[in-house]
Amino acid sequence: MAVVHDIDPKAGTHFVGKIFVKPHACDRAVEHFGVERSRAPMYVMDILRKASLVSNHVVDEEGNPGRMFSYRSTTLIVHPTEDTVITLYPQHQAHESVRNPIERIILRAVKAAERKEKREVKRLNVQKAELMLERAQVELRRVKSESSRIVAEMTARINEIDSELKALEREILLVQREKTNIMKSVAAYV
Numbered sequence: 001m002a003v004v005h006d007i008d009p010k011a012g013t014h015f016v017g018k019i020f021v022k023p024h025a026c027d028r029a030v031e032h033f034g035v036e037r038s039r040a041p042m043y044v045m046d047i048l049r050k051a052s053l054v055s056n057h058v059v060d061e062e063g064n065p066g067r068m069f070s071y072r073s074t075t076l077i078v079h080p081t082e083d084t085v086i087t088l089y090p091q092h093q094a095h096e097s098v099r100n101p102i103e104r105i106i107l108r109a110v111k112a113a114e115r116k117e118k119r120e121v122k123r124l125n126v127q128k129a130e131l132m133l134e135r136a137q138v139e140l141r142r143v144k145s146e147s148s149r150i151v152a153e154m155t156a157r158i159n160e161i162d163s164e165l166k167a168l169e170r171e172i173l174l175v176q177r178e179k180t181n182i183m184k185s186v187a188a189y190v
Contacts, residue, residue, distance in 0.1 A: 011052035014069070019045045020084040025076075032090050033074075044085050047071050048078070106186055117179040121172055128168050135161040 026040035035043045051069035058068045058077065066077040066086055075091040078084065094102070135158055142154030 008052035008054075012050050014051070014053060015045075015049050015083055017083065019048055020082070021045060022084060022086050025085040025087050028088050032088070044076070044088060047074055047088070048076055048085055051076060109182065110186055113179045113182040117175055120175040124168050124172050124175070128165060131161050131165055131168070135165075 021041040021044045025044050026037065029035045029040040029043050030037050033043070048069060048071075051071040051074075054068040054070045054075075056067055057080070058066055060066065060077070065080045067080055069076045069078060070091065073091055074088055076088040077086045079086060138154050138157050138161065142151050142158070145151055145154065
């Protein structure tokens with residue numbers, strides 16, 4: 001996700017040395033993430049090594065300072081000056097002040113993708129219908145004709161039209177795949 005590196009260009013590089021994990025953080029790893037207690041310190045360290053810095057200064061309910069890091073919907077609170085993880089927890093819901101503008105942007109992107117798909121599919125279907133009409137007229141002319149030259153020309157044109165119809169079907173599929181890829185991207189934020 002490119003947003004992470006826009007917020008923190010040094011994401012995943014903050015911790016290269018020794019990391020300490022408080023027992024409370026291990027307890028939260030067991031509680032929230034189902035990690036075995038014996039594996040909890042390594043689990044927490046692995047996440048922290050990949051994490052992005054969200055804020056250099058946050059405070060808990062008692063006013064204790066810390067640094068906030070995040071990795072894939074997991075928030076870690078680290079001591080302000082030492083490489084010690086105090087706690088961690090899953091963060092599945094964003095605060096309204098962040099969530100609402102992002103949801104509006106996502107909704108706009110979804111609606112734009114749906115409008116584009118509808119417009120392009122309609123345009124391509126009109127082209128297909130015009131080609132199918134032309135194909136029917138060419139087929140009628142071929143069937144009515146007694147001239148072998150006309151029959152050959154009409155057969156060649158029918159083959160061209162069939163090829164153009166296949167190309168239009170591929171274009172429709174590409175338009176639909178483009179929207180599907182946008183929807184997959186939206187899923188990353190939902």
